[in-house]
Amino acid sequence: MKVLSKACVYGLRALIYMALKKGDSPYVSIGEISEELDISFHFLTKTFQSLTEKGILKSYRGPSGGVAFAQPPEAIxxxxxxxxxxxxxxxxxxxxxxxxxxxxxxxxxxxxxxxxxxxxxxxxxxxxxxxxxxxxxxxxxxxxx
Amino acid sequence: MKVLSKACVYGLRALIYMALKKGDSPYVSIGEISEELDISFHFLTKTFQSLTEKGILKSYRGPSGGVAFAQPPEAIxxxxxxxxxxxxxxxxxxxxxxxxxxxxxxxxxxxxxxxxxxxxxxxxxxxxxxxxxxxxxxxxxxxxx
DNA sequence: AGGATTTAAGACTATTTTATCTTATTTTAT
DNA sequence: ATAAAATAAGATAAAATAGTCTTAAATCCT
Structure with missing residues (x-):
């Protein structure tokens, strides 16, 4: 019984990973997440783009950039x-x-x-x-x- | 949210159709079912084949043949x-x-x-x-x- | 300014699911 | 016997989903 698509499953796992990571910078690179969770980088990037568009995440390019929660994870x-x-x-x-x-x-x-x-x-x-x-x-x- | 595959959904609809049909002969032709329910004949045939193999249905070839329940629908x-x-x-x-x-x-x-x-x-x-x-x-x- | 890093965007490929088509085989009625 | 009606089986095609690759744009650091 497959209820959620791969994109959704990967997205949720990645978001939990982010919520779990309480670092100094709120931004986590998609590269790190994809490596840690063994998810295709480009596939995850595409999924995260839609989450960024819809205001769940915010993104920042460049070195030490990445994605971060646009709202506190308590509210997502x-x-x-x-x-x-x-x-x-x-x-x-x-x-x-x-x-x-x-x-x-x-x-x-x-x-x-x-x-x-x-x-x-x-x-x-x-x-x-x-x-x-x-x-x-x-x-x-x-x-x- | 797609929980059941098309094959399963079509199969269930077709079985309900059969259970609904109390005719003189227990055999219903797949052609009739596929027409009535607007399901691809060959697709349904393939699905029914596995149900026949597993003893849910029995089949009978030739004119006025078709498929019928191998067990009473009360027990399926x-x-x-x-x-x-x-x-x-x-x-x-x-x-x-x-x-x-x-x-x-x-x-x-x-x-x-x-x-x-x-x-x-x-x-x-x-x-x-x-x-x-x-x-x-x-x-x-x-x-x- | 220039190179390194990282997301953005979209084209492209592969896999899986769904559906169709073709050909054979079995069975019954005449 | 023969034709008709139906299942059986596998090849093929279409569509949806999943995954990859390439290029561009933004940002930081030296």
């Missing part, structure tokens, strides 16, 4: 990132792929799926990057293979 | 179909795509995702084709676009 929730990378309609899908599935013209599993994806949405709305980073450092979790 | 649950079409490990995925994610080496969202996919699995385990077909006919739901 998974849903913000997912919506940017996967698209706005991410939580409106029909499990059976019927276009326009909804209360008016539901599919046979609409009721269940509405609840299931709703739970997922709520979780994404309440989980911040800072919260995840905190969990990772406390419990020594991994964010790469 | 969504999970049976999904596991055949999507693969055995469908409910073991990691949301962040980390290989070997589990209790021993969990990812940061493992706890949540374990619960979410568990709920989905339970729903699939308890929903039969007959149950869905019944719901469709009672509530006049649609199974095609």
């Amino acid at each position: 929730f998974l849903i913000d990132v997912v919506k940017i990378i996967e698209g706005e309609g991410f939580f409106d899908s029909c499990l059976l792929g019927l276009p326009g599935c909804g209360e008016a013209a539901p599919c046979p599993v609409h009721d269940f799926w509405k609840e299931a994806r709703g739970a997922m949405k709520r979780e994404f709305e309440t989980t911040s990057l800072a919260g995840l980073a905190d969990k990772v450092s406390r419990q020594r979790l991994r964010i790469s293979e | 649950f969504l999970i049976d179909v999904v596991k055949i079409i999507e693969g055995e490990g469908f409910f073991d995925s990691c949301l962040l795509g980390l290989p070997g994610c589990g209790e021993a080496a969990p990812c940061p969202v493992h706890d949540f995702w374990k619960e979410a996919r568990g709920a989905m699995k339970r729903e699939f385990e308890t929903t039969s084709l007959a149950g869905l077909a019944d719901k469709v006919s009672r509530q006049r739901l649609r199974i095609s676009e």
Whole structure:
């Protein structure tokens, strides 16, 4: 069951890495992240560009440049990132792929799926990057293979 | 959010169609199903082949042949179909795509995702084709676009 | 000023998924 | 027997996703 695209998974891992890294400079180079997490540099760059456009990150070129959070990671929730990378309609899908599935013209599993994806949405709305980073450092979790 | 592949979605829609159709002969031709539900004939044929191999369906060639349930639709649950079409490990995925994610080496969202996919699995385990077909006919739901 | 470093942007390639097409094989009815 | 109806199987094509490469632009440092 593949729910999130590679771009999204890589983006989230990278953001957690950034949130985890409390250095003197807020800027972290994409090169460092891609090396540490073993993610294609150019692929990650492309993903980060959209996050920069949408105001999640800010970027700075040149030596010792990189990307940094444009908002504190406490205020960035998974849903913000997912919506940017996967698209706005991410939580409106029909499990059976019927276009326009909804209360008016539901599919046979609409009721269940509405609840299931709703739970997922709520979780994404309440989980911040800072919260995840905190969990990772406390419990020594991994964010790469 | 695309959870199920086209092959799986088409397969499920087609099976519901079959469960819905209480004709004199248990055999329904794939040609009819593909036409009624607007699904590529050959694509559906390929999907049905694996369901036949795994004992969900039985097939009969020749004029007035087709496919029929090898077990009563009351005894066929969504999970049976999904596991055949999507693969055995469908409910073991990691949301962040980390290989070997589990209790021993969990990812940061493992706890949540374990619960979410568990709920989905339970729903699939308890929903039969007959149950869905019944719901469709009672509530006049649609199974095609 | 000039070279090194880093993101930005877009073209290009590869892989996977989805869909179609073609040909064979099996079965039934006449 | 023969024709018709259906599945079986594999080659091929199209589309979506994932990943790579190249060039440009910005910034810093000496």
